[in-house]
Amino acid sequence: MQTSLFMSGVAGATQKTGGILMSLYSPLPSANRSRPAARRRSAASAVLRTLTAASLAASALLMASASPGTAAPSAPARTTAGSAALTVDVSCPVGTGTVTYAPGITLNPKPTNISFTGSAGPCTSTDPAITTVSGYSGSGQGDLGCTTGDFDATGTILWNTGAVSNAAFSSVVGLRPDGIPVIVATGPITSGKFAGSTVELVIALLPANPLGCFNAQGITQTHGSVSLTVLH
Numbered sequence: 318m319q320t321s322l323f324m325s326g327v328a329g330a331t332q333k334t335g336g337i338l339m340s341l342y343s344p345l346p347s348a349n350r351s352r353p354a355a356r357r358r359s360a361a362s363a364v365l366r367t368l369t370a371a372s373l374a375a376s377a378l379l380m381a382s383a384s385p386g387t388a389a390p391s392a393p394a395r396t397t398a399g400s401a402a403l404t405v406d407v408s409c410p411v412g413t414g415t416v417t418y419a420p421g422i423t424l425n426p427k428p429t430n431i432s433f434t435g436s437a438g439p440c441t442s443t444d445p446a447i448t449t450v451s452g453y454s455g456s457g458q459g460d461l462g463c464t465t466g467d468f469d470a471t472g473t474i475l476w477n478t479g480a481v482s483n484a485a486f487s488s489v490v491g492l493r494p495d496g497i498p499v500i501v502a503t504g505p506i507t508s509g510k511f512a513g514s515t516v517e518l519v520i521a522l523l524p525a526n527p528l529g530c531f532n533a534q535g536i537t538q539t540h541g542s543v544s545l546t547v548l549h
Contacts, residue, residue, distance in 0.1 A: 412437025421535025
């Protein structure tokens with residue numbers, strides 16, 4: 318059961334999660350760390366339920382931009398319940414990432430230091446010069462387990478143009494409807510390229526040995542697919 322939980326494929330995009338995420342996780346004061354864990358995990362579930370449908374929209378956008386003789390479409394405006402129209406500045410539905418945990422994560426969440434790195438692309442963007450994420454990285458702390466938890470982090474996105482975006486993330490770990498555990502990290506871009514917009518980063522957690530969740534050492538590193546979206 319646990320092995321199949323981690324080894325399924327993961328869809329790449331978060332194109333329809335912006336309104337929910339912005340309302341729940343836009344820049345968080347330190348007091349927000351006291352928010353009940355059950356509420357944060359409930360918020361994660363609401364976000365994760367939208368990912369499968371969102372991946373279809375992002376994939377269609379990517380395919381259209383790659384078609385011969387077809388100009389890359391401008392990022393669409395979109396509306397969600399209780400929010401104004403949102404514009405997607407960048408959509409990168411395909412990427413890879415690595416997440417490192419100290420100490421290793423197990424089934425029961427516990428205080429953990431986390432770091433993450435990766436890249437993504439091709440991307441569509443309102444800035445035609447932006448075509449890929451050359452690399453992203455970040456680190457933070459929180460209470461983490463193999464399938465649940467939350468943490469705050471800061472990170473940097475390096476675009477193919479050499480421009481940099483600095484971001485502050487509030488993040489949750491939860492299960493998608495298909496059983497894949499993922500990190501959903503979102504927060505404001507505090508400086509640099511796209512400052513003032515919100516970045517959404519979704520990372521699938523696929524350890525080499527899922528049974529590590531059941532031993533004392535836990536899992537110290539995971540690898541998986543990534544999607545990255547910037548919107549305002």
